Amino acid sequence: MLGIGNLAKKVFGTPNDRKIKATRPTVEKINALEADFQALDDAGLIAKTDEFRKRVAEGEKLDDILPEAFANCREAARRALGLRAFDVQLMGGIFLHEGNIAEMKTGEGKTLVATFPAYLNALTGKGVHIVTVNDYLARRDAEWMGKVYSALGMTTGVIYPQQPDQEKQAAYQADITYATNNELGFDYLRDNMKSELSQMYQRDHFFAIVDEVDSILIDEARTPLIISGPSQDRSELYITIDKVIPELKDEHFTLEEKTRNVTFTEEGNEFLEQKLHEAGILPEGQTLYDPESTTIVHHVNQGLRAHKLFQRDKDYIVRDGEVVLIDEFTGRMMAGRRLSEGLHQAIEAKEGCQIQPENVTLASVTFQNYFRLYDKLAGMTGTALTEAEEFADIYGLGVVEVPTNEPIARVDEHDAVYRTAKEKYDAIVEEIKKAHAKGQPALVGTTSIEKSEFLSQLLTEAGVPHNVLNARQHEKEAQIVAEAGKLGAVTIATNMAGRGTDIKLGGNVEMKVMEALEADPEANPDEVRARIEAEHAEEEQKVKEAGGLFVLATERHESRRIDNQLRGRSGRQGDPGRSAFFLSLEDDLMRIFGSERLDKVLSSLGMKDGEAIVHPWVNKSLERAQAKVEARNFDIRKQLLKFDDVMNDQRKVVFSQRLDIMKNADLSDVAEDMRHQVIDDLVDHYMPPKSYADQWDTQGLHDEVRAKLNIDVPVKDWAAEEGVDDDVIRERLVEASDAAMAEKTEGFGAETMRSIEKQILLQTIDAKWREHLLTLEHLRSVVGFRGYAQRDPLNEYKTEAFQLFEGMLDSLREDVTQKLSQVRPMTKEEQEAMMQQMLEQQKAQAEQQRLAALAITGKDQPPSGTPRAGFDENDPATWGNPGRNEPCPCGSGKKFKHCHGAF
Structure with a gap:
């Protein structure tokens, strides 16, 4: 029913x-x-x-x-x-x-x-x-x-x-x-x-x-x-942190050798905070738990790992002042291999070696x-x-x-499951020999290069001619795939096989025509094509009579999709075909997903060596196992995407701001808004709203205004005036900074000033975004531990990433304002000095070219800048007979072929 x-x-x-x-x-x-x-x-x-x-x-x-x-x-x-x-x-x-x-x-x-x-x-x-x-x-x-x-x-x-x-x-x-x-x-x-x-x-x-x-x-x-690109040099940070680590006592950290993990205890964190404040690494009033401290926490953790987990002459050696890692399995040196995320630099600091810069992410995006x-x-x-x-x-x-143009005529057989890999491979070789004997082309799918080469060896021993297609032969991919449908052909392929080129029964006509014309370029292309098409039709018919392409898979893949891709190579456009999967209980998928039960079932059935179990139930249980693996992989990708989405939202904001800056010819309003916002923040910080005048830090405000805005104003005197509040001081600072910028614009000229604003804005955004990406990477590597405190790592990441982004925008405003306030037009003397320097550089280059030319020819030439005696630009007869690579006789310092000898 x-x-x-x-x-x-x-x-x-x-x-x-x-x-x-x-x-x-x-x-x-x-x-x-x-x-x-x-x-x-x-x-x-x-x-x-x-x-x-x-x-x-x-x-x-x-x-x-x-x-x-x-x-x-x-x-x-x-x-x-x-x-x-x-x-x-x-x-x-x-x-x-x-x-x-x-x-x-x-x-x-x-x-x-x-x-x-x-x-x-x-x-x-x-x-x-x-x-x-x-x-x-x-x-x-x-x-x-x-x-x-x-x-x-x-x-x-x-x-x-x-x-x-x-x-x-x-x-x-x-x-x-x-x-x-x-x-x-x-x-x-x-x-x-x-x-x-x-x-x-x-x-x-x-x-x-x-x-x-x-x-x-x-x-x-x-x-x-x-x-990625090399990061700025942070050697000082590594060296300072490295001095703190040896002062730690046993109660400051816990070491788990089994999992190769080391973490700070509560006492350790307090001790560290105190030491980092003393060293000036951690700003006053900031704790290790603040979002701004993420990078410092990351480097401190790497310093601890370098000292407590990595031992000299066991995990690495120091050779010629360089830290070289040792492979734990082979004991060989791994020259050129470096630990990531600052761990290698922490070991270099520990050993007193020169600290190489880390590679830093300049930009990243996922395909999703x-x-x-x-x-x-x-x-x-x-x-x-x-x-x-x-x-x-x-x-x-x-x-x-989408339905197929012709109904599918391929026969898909049930999976055959053997007890051991040896029995499975014996059966596969037998099956291939049978297909080859009757002229049926076979495409054999394997899951790795190693297995494809092992099977190739078995077929060679059995005397079966075949082709192997894997990552090592990918240049020949199109040719091998084109021949895979020929009568009696045997092709072994790993998963990467067959993309973009169809396996046509009887072989590929276009490929055969190309080969024939390469062998005999004088031949008539139309005659060659007609002959090959006639031969091909005959061979195609024979292949169809032999049963079409036989796809034989030697293992089930984690994903049903990859299995279906392989199976789909047979039976194109209504062609006949056949597909079969040969498995054993020793295959990875079978081993991981309950082969013990199957083993008991097979033993109780009293199976003999070389016998296989073939049943729809086996197919069903395998499909369930594959669906489980696919679901797990989907969850991993989904989780990764959730974390990347946080960065993606910020990436879109930054990239769209960059685009707006590039599209806009006049950014003076943006620069002005940033400057005014910086003044607001400074006044709010040093003269908090609703506070009394005696609580104001006017000296601090004066110093900061001088540093950030490059203007010297009598903030103290203003604050002492009767009836002056924070709003009045704010207005006066805005007026003074606007006047200073107007004067600067006049000195540079409006057009030059607009160009300077644009370049400073773009450079600062890029530098800040790079730093922010690095901080987010560090945050991502440590946020997982929040799960132990019953807090959702993703929510924690979102919250802190947002706080860090806000902080990045604040420091962007400050940096842009500070840089713009410090640029100034060159004085006449500075311009002259710069011109002089450029002339000297040009002279030095010309002299180098002259000496290089002497080294090539061995002849003494007139010095650069001096034409050859009797040289007349308009009369080649006066030029002598210089070689193409010799200096030009006009005295320009260039090679003859690049000067008067140019065609």
Whole structure:
């Protein structure tokens, strides 16, 4: 009897079926327009693009233009590539345009699907980003699909590492830009370190289509992108803290050798506070528990670990004044390896070595937060349903399963479970030999390089010819994958295999044609193609008769998604195929998830050596185990994201402020507001509201005003006047500081002063943000301990991060005000001295070039600045016969080839 849920599905269809059904009328509209667009000439397709752009600019919605735009794009692809999109590909395009993830099986043509929503959304003029997993695919897809966009009158760009600036800017200005997730993320960070708007690469974050979306938004989501650089020298801090640590007594800390952990006790904290106050590291009135003390607490903890946990000649040695770590397992020195977060520097201070600077984070972002910047996000992959909850929860993306163009004919067998790994591998080799003997191509999936090489050795011993595809052979990836569907081929692949290149039965025609033409460049390409296509058709038929591609997995992965990716390589476009998983109780997944029970069951069944258990129940229990692991990994990513969101909110504020500063030509109002706020804070501090005049610290206010605002005013005399309160003094300070700045602006000239304000604001924001990132890193590393006090670490982190951010903004105002108050125009004497210095430097450089030229030629040349005797600029006959690398006879000091000898 059907359950209620199943009955509802029978009557109304699944939610996925309903979404598919809803797109059918739109697909029919696109098909109805096909003849109209086929009737247009090439110029007519481009004219249509111009017409659509105009309609969008006039306010027409993209959804209304969609059927015509898709029909235009389908026709352009047919002409440019000879590919006519199937109805299911149009459906995929509609789902992407709506901001969903389209789950499309391998070989269903996802690369072409992306062109439809990309073209439609690029009509807005805002630029569309198509994101791929590696540079090879970004370049391949941009070149391949660029023909379609070009036929539609649109431009295509591609982003790759170490790209020249001008080329990168042009690529981002294109209508459609192909790039990897890493390059997009790093360019976003680099843009927010620039000081001129014209130097920035990226435009709006309008619409991104992410290919292999599960790999980019889930597998790589745990790793943040970080741009780092050497930090300022803090040797003094390490050395001062290092002097305090040896004074600690046993009651000041607790040491747990088992967990290699050491912490301060209450007495230890009190003792430390007193010592740090004496050393001037901890400001008066500040305790170790204040948010501002986070960095000091972090360094003190690292100092304690350096002294109590790390022993010389056991954990490290000192060689040539350098601390070198020792590997605890091999006892070998690990030259060049350094401990992070200041621990290595603490050991250097302890040993009296020279302290090397730490690397500090200049900017960082996670993929999760980068891709959430886009107004609209979409993705494509063959496997997303298992992670649908995470996509919905974190990115607000729905997952739609798009039906295949041809029904799937692949046979998926139940998992075969063996008792030992040896029995499993014996069975795998036998199975491969059987497939190879009948000419069925086999793709064998392993979980690591080590296992792929072990299996390769077994197959070599068994005399089975095969290819191995893993990270060590990734340059040959496309070629090995292209041959994996040939008659009798055996290919061993780790998880990274097969991305972006389909396994076609009988092999890949394009690859065969390319190889044939390389071998015989004189051959007629059309004749070669015709011959190879005929041979290929025959081989493809033989492979189909042998059963199509056989996917054999040697282990279950932690994630069902990776298993499904491997399985999906077989049975593309309705081809026959077969898949099987061979497991043993010694596999990692089986070992961790209750193999003892299974072992007892298998023993009680009286299984013989080499026998396997094959049953749907085993599949079910394995799927449950995998779902548990996936849920745990999702929780880890979710927790990481919650912490990163705190920093992300602050990052957005800082980056948008930087952008405003760069866009604004006149920042005098901002600088003035900051200056007035600093005056308010100073007056409130030294003359607290509602206090009496005898409680005012006028001397302190005078000194601070002089230091922060660079003005010398008689604050004491003002305070002694009858009827003067804090508001009057505030007004007088504002007037005096405004007058000083007006005088300064006059001295520099208004335009120069505006430029100085802009540069000081940007430099100070960047420096403060870098310090703040470091403090947040330190806070993050210690906030977990708050859990022991029954306090939620995340809430504690949010509260303290907010307080630190407020403190950063206060010190930003003070720094900017102080720097602006101290800049001054150069006197005439200083300008002359600077000019003189520059002239001397130029002379010294010219002399160096002359000496270098002498060293090269061995000939004595006239000194730089003196032309050769009889030299006439207009008569080459008077120049003599200098070598290309010799100094020019005109006496310029340059090489001849760069001066009068230049072509």
